[in-house]
Structure formats: structure tokens, C-alpha cells
Amino acid sequence: MTWGRRSTRFLAGRNLPAPPREEWVAPLLFRPMSYRVAVCVSGGGSNLQALLDQLQGAAPARVVLVLSNRPDAAGLDRAREAGIPAEVLSDPADASEWVTRLGRRDVDLLVLAGYLKLVPAGVVQKYTGRIVNVHPALLPAFGGPGMYGKRVHEAVLASGASETGPTVHLVDEVYDRGRILAQRHVPVLPGDTPALLAARVLAEEHRLLPEVVLAAARAGRPVPLSATA
Ligand code: GRF
Numbered sequence: 001m002t003w004g005r006r007s008t009r010f011l012a013g014r015n016l017p018a019p020p021r022e023e024w025v026a027p028l029l030f031r032p033m034s035y036r037v038a039v040c041v042s043g044g045g046s047n048l049q050a051l052l053d054q055l056q057g058a059a060p061a062r063v064v065l066v067l068s069n070r071p072d073a074a075g076l077d078r079a080r081e082a083g084i085p086a087e088v089l090s091d092p093a094d095a096s097e098w099v100t101r102l103g104r105r106d107v108d109l110l111v112l113a114g115y116l117k118l119v120p121a122g123v124v125q126k127y128t129g130r131i132v133n134v135h136p137a138l139l140p141a142f143g144g145p146g147m148y149g150k151r152v153h154e155a156v157l158a159s160g161a162s163e164t165g166p167t168v169h170l171v172d173e174v175y176d177r178g179r180i181l182a183q184r185h186v187p188v189l190p191g192d193t194p195a196l197l198a199a200r201v202l203a204e205e206h207r208l209l210p211e212v213v214l215a216a217a218r219a220g221r222p223v224p225l226s227a228t229a
Contacts, residue, residue: 035061035217038107040115045075047113050206061217095122131171139167143176153194166205182225
């Protein structure tokens with residue numbers, strides 16, 4: 001029986017059984033809504049892994065694309081192992097390449113997770129308010145050009161600060177300047193080295209970043225974490 005004949009007979013009020021519910025309701029109402037996340041990495045991708053681990057099952061967001069400026073970024077392997085498309089930018093300064101790749105996957109949110117190059121202005125403009133970055137210090141302190149990796153933690157230790165911690169913020173055209181969405185405080189302990197501090201902050205990043213992405217998925221856009229509590 002075709003759809004047309006079935007619905008005609010149904011509408012005509014004949015005493016026929018309704019089609020099985022899943023045949024006509026499921027495609028219309030139960031299509032899962034998923035917030036589509038692209039993650040950019042330049043290195044190991046442990047934050048990417050935290051997202052892959054937590055954006056599963058009933059989570060309202062999914063990683064649909066992983067991009068890198070480096071073909072040897074270990075994060076690309078993590079993506080491949082998870083069955084996620086892993087793509088290398090042939091020219092990371094070319095906004096149109098980014099826009100094409102992101103558009104092809106219908107990306108809602110771009111997450112910079114250890115992406116070490118500046119995102120081209122054309123991408124920031126096209127995705128205004130939809131790009132977030134995780135930084136391993138309490139911005140606005142210890143941010144800006146050249147402040148990445150070990151250097152951040154060395155600067156924190158040299159400053160004598162008693163605490164540090166990750167920041168997730170919106171991305172604009174200037175390194176580490178966009179609106180802060182969430183921070184977590186981590187103590188600086190006696191005897192800390194840059195490596196010890198980095199590991200303590202990174203563990204907190206792995207909790208914070210998925211929380212921000214899940215909050216964004218629920219709100220439909222990145223929002224400060226406190227606004228969703
Ligand atoms: C993290 O510390 C992040 O804050 C910074 O780069 C590092 C990336 O680590 N932007 P991973 O590649 O996610 O392991």
C-alpha cells in the first residue's frame with residue numbers, strides 16, 4: 001500500500017488501522033537534534049579526546065570534524081580512531097578553505113583545542129560568537145601572542161601567583177582577547193614545575209571544555225557557564 005492511498009483512506013474516515021506509529025511519526029518528530037562541533041588541534045589533542053569521550057550517547061552535541069594545520073598532529077589520529085573526519089588545512093591562512101570545510105559539515109561551533117595559529121579574520125567574521133578557545137591560564141593574565149604551552153606555566157610560576165587555571169573564551173581577531181565564558185581555579189603548589197602545573201591545569205581543562213560545549217549545545221550558542229547553572 002502506498003502512502004497516498006493509505007492516507008486517503010484514513011482521511012476518508014474509513015475504519016482502517018492507523019499505520020504503525022514509527023512509520024510516520026519517527027521521521028518527523030524524533031530526528032535527534034545534535035549540535036555539530038568542529039575541533040581544531042595542532043598537537044596531542046587530549047582536550048579533543050575529552051570532547052570525544054563526553055559527547056556521546058544522549059549528549060546534545062557531536063564532534064563532526066577535526067581540523068589541523070599539521071599533518072602529524074596526534075589529535076588527527078584520535079579523530080580517525082573515533083571515526084570522525086580528520087582534515088589537514090592546506091593553507092591555514094586561507095579563510096575560504098576553512099569556510100568550505102566547515103560549511104560542508106554544517107558546523108555550529110568551532111572549538112580551538114590546542115590550535116596554535118591565528119584563525120583567519122574571514123572565519124572569525126563568518127562564525128562570530130561561535131568559536132571558542134581553551135587557554136591554560138586565568139585570562140586576561142598570561143595570554144596573548146607567544147603565550148602558549150610551557151611558556152604560560154613558566155610565567156605563572158615566575159609571577160609568584162598562588163593560583164592559575166584554564167579559561168574558555170570566545171575567539172575574536174586578537175589572541176586570547178574574546179569574552180570569557182568559564183574559568184576554573186587550580187592552586188599553584190610549593191615545588192611546582194611548569195610540567196606539574198601544566199598537568200594539573202590540563203586535567204581541569206578536560207572537565208571544563210566539555211561543560212562549555214554542552215552548555216552551548218543546550219543554549220544553541222556559546223554562553224557563560226554561570227548563565228546556564
Ligand atoms: C592545552 O593546554 C590548551 O589549553 C592549550 O593547548 C593545550 C592543548 O593540549 N591551548 P591538548 O593538545 O588538548 O592535549
